[in-house]
Amino acid sequence: MKSLSKNKQEIYYLVSALFFLTILFFSLALNFTKNFELLFVLKHLFGNICHQIEERSFLINDRPMFICSRCTGIYLGSFLIFFVLKIYPKLRDYFSKVDLLLIILFSLPLFIDWSINFIFKIETTNFVRFLTGFIFSITPVYFLNNLLNEVVEK
């Protein structure tokens, strides 16, 4: 019974990593497909998860991604952390025992950067947005990791 839920948990970790990788892959759609209908649908789909401001998105081959640099950081960070957690299962327990305050601290750079951009109207670079998003990705993965860990504990 235990091994069954262990297998289930492994699948959940794999699916989570693939989920974030899929988002990153399809956000590059302008670079690998010329199917206009598909591009239109994907652009609107990604419009639900990101503001898609072109100036704030990375350009790959002079074509913007469908998600902004901050979201790119969040999804890339989430994918990498889940990938590491999938490969090294021992890290999952350590990660879930990290103090919540420390985790909240990781989201501070993003909120400071966002406030500087939005409230004070001072433009930071796309790299800074990416970096703060990347650091922030620890927060959602922390909560998701705790959730997935419970599958085995049950």
Next chain:
Amino acid sequence: MIRKEKFLPALVTGFSLAVISIVPILQVATCCLFAPLAGMFGLNMYYIQMKSKEGFKLQNSDGFQIGFLIGIISGFFESIFQSLLILVSKDNPVYDSIILLQRYLPNTPIPDALWNISNEIEDKRFSAALSLMIFFNATLINSIFAIIGSLLSISTIKKKMTRDTNF
């Protein structure tokens, strides 16, 4: 089997989520902040009305069902609100998208289907195809995030229950 007690919390939170999704500024955080919050609130509302009932046990499937219901309901209302916004405004989001995509793929011919939707919006200020697409997109995204929110809520409630029993 979806219990009827799940519909009211899902309706309240799903409708609120759809309203937020059309408010400027707030709409940016609809998926990643408000959808999980809707899932949490929905699950908590369901738990509060059910906890006094004998034999009730909160399960992960409840979280999945409430999250999915919130996704469908918010998607339904969001498509109505977005269609109403198109109806009363002069915007044509399909035309804007075509122009933007054409800028990056100048040599690619634009399919007639997209032009038809764009022309339909220009003439009647309504397109069933666009409304349907908004419904499916919003349902998909909101369901995923609302399910995560409600599962997190279940985890918190269960931890609290275990703590209370230990005391």
